[in-house]
Amino acid sequence: MKKRIFSGAQPTGSLHIGNYLGALKNWVSLQNEFESFFCIVNLHAITLPQDPQILKQKTLDLARIYLASGIDPEVSTIFIQSDVSEHAELAWVLNCIARMGELERMTQFKDKSKGKTERVGAGLLTYPVLMASDILLYQTDLVPIGQDQKQHLELTRDVAERFNRDFGETFKIPEAFIPPVGAKIQSLAEPAKKMSKSDENLNGSIFLLDDADTITKKMKKAVTDSGTEITFDNSRPAINNLLTIYQLMTGKTAEECEANFAGKGYGHFKTETAEAVIEYLRPFQDRVKNYTGEELKIILKNGAEKAKTIARETLNDVYEKMGIVGAIN
Numbered sequence: 001m002k003k004r005i006f007s008g009a010q011p012t013g014s015l016h017i018g019n020y021l022g023a024l025k026n027w028v029s030l031q032n033e034f035e036s037f038f039c040i041v042n043l044h045a046i047t048l049p050q051d052p053q054i055l056k057q058k059t060l061d062l063a064r065i066y067l068a069s070g071i072d073p074e075v076s077t078i079f080i081q082s083d084v085s086e087h088a089e090l091a092w093v094l095n096c097i098a099r100m101g102e103l104e105r106m107t108q109f110k111d112k113s114k115g116k117t118e119r120v121g122a123g124l125l126t127y128p129v130l131m132a133s134d135i136l137l138y139q140t141d142l143v144p145i146g147q148d149q150k151q152h153l154e155l156t157r158d159v160a161e162r163f164n165r166d167f168g169e170t171f172k173i174p175e176a177f178i179p180p181v182g183a184k185i186q187s188l189a190e191p192a193k194k195m196s197k198s199d200e201n202l203n204g205s206i207f208l209l210d211d212a213d214t215i216t217k218k219m220k221k222a223v224t225d226s227g228t229e230i231t232f233d234n235s236r237p238a239i240n241n242l243l244t245i246y247q248l249m250t251g252k253t254a255e256e257c258e259a260n261f262a263g264k265g266y267g268h269f270k271t272e273t274a275e276a277v278i279e280y281l282r283p284f285q286d287r288v289k290n291y292t293g294e295e296l297k298i299i300l301k302n303g304a305e306k307a308k309t310i311a312r313e314t315l316n317d318v319y320e321k322m323g324i325v326g327a328i329n
C-alpha cells in the first residue's frame with residue numbers, strides 16, 4: 001500500500017513562483033511515490049471577500065495550472081473542495097473540537113485580521129479547521145506545503161490527537177513535508193516578507209503566467225543587499241533569495257551557482273536569473289492553454305467521485321464515534 005499525500009492551493013489571485021517552488025513542484029515529484037490528492041480549495045478562498053465570477057474562473061484556471069505543472073490525472077486525484085461536501089461537514093465537527101485560543105494564536109489569522117477583527121468573517125479564524133478537515137478525511141500520511149503552513153499542520157495534528165483521545169482512534173496523524181530549499185521564497189521588492197499572492201505590490205512576485213518582458217523588468221527592479229558578493233548568505237536575504245530562485249530554476253548545486261557568479265556584478269546576476277526563470281516557465285506556459293473546459297470537467301468530476309468515497313468513509317466513522325445519527329439513513 002502506498003502512503004498518501006494531500007495538498008491544496010486557493011483559487012485566488014495569481015500563482016507565483018513561490019507557490020510553485022514551495023508546493024506544486026514537490027507535488028509533481030512526489031505523485032508517483034504516493035497516492036496523491038490535490039485539491040482546489042475554493043471554500044478556503046471565501047474566508048476573504050471574492051468576486052463570484054472571478055472565483056469561478058480562477059477555480060478552473062487553477063485546475064489548468066495543476067495539470068500544466070505536471071500533475072498527472074491518471075496518477076493523482078485532482079478535485080474541487082466544494083464538490084466533496086464532507087470537507088464542510090467535518091469542518092463543523094472539528095470546529096467543536098478546536099479551541100478558540102489555539103485558533104487565535106495562528107500567525108496567518110493575526111496577520112490577515114490585524115486591526116480589523118470586528119470586520120473580518122469568522123471563517124478567517126476557523127480557516128485552519130477546514131484545512132485540518134481536508135487533510136484528515138483522507139487519512140493522509142504526508143502534507144507537502146510551504147513554510148507558512150507549518151503552524152496550520154501542527155494545529156491539524158493537535159486536533160486529530162484530541163479527537164482520537166476523546167473518541168477513540170479515528171484519524172491518522174499527518175506529517176508536514178517542507179522542501180529543504182524553496183519553502184519560503186521572499187518578495188523581490190521587500191525581501192523580509194514572503195512572496196505573496198495577496199501582496200498589493202505586483203513587483204514583489206513573479207507570476208507563473210508573467211511574460212518574458214515582465215519577468216525581466218521585475219528582476220531588474222528587485223531589491224539587493226549592500227556588498228557585491230553573490231553567495232548563499234542568510235544575513236543578506238535579498239541576494240540569498242534571488243540565488244535560491246536561480247538554483248531551483250537551473251537545478252544546479254549551491255556550489256555551482258556561487259561559482260557561476262564569482263566575480264560577476266548584480267546586473268549580470270539579475271539578467272541570468274531572469275533568463276533562467278523565463279526558460280523554466282516557457283514549456284509550462286505553453287501547456288496551460290492546452291486544456292479545454294470539457295476535459296477539465298471530466299478530470300475534476302472523476303477526481304471528486306474518487307475523493308468522496310474515501311471522505312465519506314472517514315466522516316461516517318466520525319459520526320458513529322460521536323453518536324451523531326439521523327433518521328433517514
Ligand code: ATP
Pocket residue numbers: 008009010011013018019020021022023144145146147148149182183184185186194195196197198199
Ligand atoms: P499568499 O501568497 O497570498 O499568502 P497563499 O499562501 O494563501 O497565498 P495558496 O495558494 O493557498 O497561497 O498556497 C499554495 C501553497 O504555496 C502552500 O503550500 C503555501 O505554503 C505555498 N507558498 C505560498 N507562498 C509561498 C512562498 N513565498 N514560498 C514558498 N511557498 C509558498
Ligand code: LTN
Pocket residue numbers: 006007008009010041044130131134135143144145149152
Ligand atoms: N492553507 C493552505 C491551502 C490549503 C491546504 C489544505 C494545504 C487548504 N487546505 C490542505 C495543504 C493541505 C495555503 O496554502 N494557504
